[in-house]
Every structure is written in C-alpha cells, then in structure tokens.
Amino acid sequence: MEGHINIAIIAYDFVHYIRTKLRQHHIHDSWESIQKELNSWKRTMVMLSKNRKRRIELLVDAEPEDLSRHIRNHMGLEKSNHLVKRVVKLR
Numbered sequence: 001m002e003g004h005i006n007i008a009i010i011a012y013d014f015v016h017y018i019r020t021k022l023r024q025h026h027i028h029d030s031w032e033s034i035q036k037e038l039n040s041w042k043r044t045m046v047m048l049s050k051n052r053k054r055r056i057e058l059l060v061d062a063e064p065e066d067l068s069r070h071i072r073n074h075m076g077l078e079k080s081n082h083l084v085k086r087v088v089k090l091r
Contacts, residue, residue: 018034019031022074041061046060050087053090054087056088
C-alpha cells in the first residue's frame with residue numbers, strides 16, 4: 001500500500017512539473033489533451049530475420065504532430081534523428 005502511495009505522489013509531482021514548464025511557454029492545455037497529443041508520437045520497430053540464429057531490429061521515431069513537436073521542444077526533449085539498429089542472437 002505504501003509503495004502505491006509513493007508512486008502516486010511521484011506521478012503527481014512529475015505531471016505538475018511538466019504542466020508548470022509548459023505554462024512558462026504559454027501552453028495551458030489540460031493534462032488529458034497533452035496526453036492525447038503526445039500519444040501520437042510513436043516509435044516503430046521492424047524486425048528482420050537474417051537467419052535462424054540472428055534477427056535485425058530497426059527502431060524509427062515517427063515525426064510527431066505539430067502540438068506534440070511544440071510540447072517536445074519546450075520540454076527539452078530531442079527527436080531521435082537516427083535509426084537504431086540492433087542485432088539479436090536467437091536461441
């Protein structure tokens with residue numbers, strides 16, 4: 001029970017921090033609209049089987065909508081402009 005309360009307090013502080021930082025840049029949207037907008041910011045993973053022992057995983061960030069980009073820029077979050085490639089050994 002105590003762990004749940006601590007997590008709730010941390011989450012509240014985090015949301016408060018985000019909304020305060022956005023307010024400094026004249027973004028006064030509700031938390032619900034901010035969440036909805038940021039949910040449009042997606043990362044896609046493509047997995048290619050090279051053979052039965054290895055798989056290549058490619059991670060690509062989608063370009064966010066206008067408001068998401070605006071929020072991201074004012075929060076100091078950088079868009080990942082690079083392609084992330086991982087080679088995974090399969091069992």
